[in-house]
Amino acid sequence: MIEVAASLAEAELLSLWENGSWLDTAGRALVLAEAGGGAEPGTAAELPIGERDAILLSLHESWFGRRLRCAVTCPSCQGRLETEVSTVDLRVPVGTGGPVSADGVELDVRPVSTADLLAARDRRALLLRCVRSARKGERAISPAELPEEVLEAVAAALPELDPQADVSLGMSCASCAHEWGAPFDIAGYLWAVLDTHARRLLYEIHELATAYGWTEREVLSVGPARRRFYLEAART
Numbered sequence: 001m002i003e004v005a006a007s008l009a010e011a012e013l014l015s016l017w018e019n020g021s022w023l024d025t026a027g028r029a030l031v032l033a034e035a036g037g038g039a040e041p042g043t044a045a046e047l048p049i050g051e052r053d054a055i056l057l058s059l060h061e062s063w064f065g066r067r068l069r070c071a072v073t074c075p076s077c078q079g080r081l082e083t084e085v086s087t088v089d090l091r092v093p094v095g096t097g098g099p100v101s102a103d104g105v106e107l108d109v110r111p112v113s114t115a116d117l118l119a120a121r122d123r124r125a126l127l128l129r130c131v132r133s134a135r136k137g138e139r140a141i142s143p144a145e146l147p148e149e150v151l152e153a154v155a156a157a158l159p160e161l162d163p164q165a166d167v168s169l170g171m172s173c174a175s176c177a178h179e180w181g182a183p184f185d186i187a188g189y190l191w192a193v194l195d196t197h198a199r200r201l202l203y204e205i206h207e208l209a210t211a212y213g214w215t216e217r218e219v220l221s222v223g224p225a226r227r228r229f230y231l232e233a234a235r236t
């Protein structure tokens with residue numbers, strides 16, 4: 001278990017939000033994973049996605065608690081469902097890879113990393129990046145020689161080789177009784193929570209700066225209880 005900062009200072013929250021605002025989903029996942037004592041700076045991209053996501057779960061626990069509220073659309077009746085899960089229930093083993101055999105070929109396969117997703121130009125290239133080695137009998141096989149069927153076996157094995165990268169929520173629709181597993185993405189979820197907190201804080205800063213002529217730094221230097229008082233006073 002990694003040691004992450006127990007709380008997120010407001011100035012740090014705003015700086016994280018600003019750094020991530022310009023990035024796509026993968027970039028935000030990396031910025032978050034390297035925040036608060038998670039992954040070492042510059043290393044998150046190389047981590048298996050399951051390991052990266054385990055760090056993001058720890059960050060959510062430290063900063064915002066264990067409870068996660070999710071809204072999901074039922075794929076059968078399109079009804080809107082709300083559910084609450086604990087980060088504890090979303091923790092599964094972090095994989096490091098393992099053997100895959102198909103068509104007489106024995107492969108050693110590693111889990112997908114964020115760097116793989118960013119670098120691979122297509123699905124085949126992504127799967128090939130994850131093959132550490134391949135042999136048929138005594139003969140080593142080069143990646144270029146691997147037939148599609150073998151690569152499909154690699155693709156099929158990936159969720160099992162890195163279970164934490166492929167988490168889903170067991171859902172049951174109250175309206176139509178449909179049951180399914182809804183994919184859960186902690187990177188997108190944690191960013192959305194951070195985004196909500198950052199925007200709420202920025203609106204508070206805006207309101208107090210406008211009312212009292214304070215700078216952003218001055219607003220942030222006022223403690224939460226006094227800030228709440230000044231906000232209420234400014235609104236009356």
Ligand SMILES: [Zn+2]
Pocket residue numbers: 074075076077078079173174175176177178
């Ligand atoms: Zn339904």
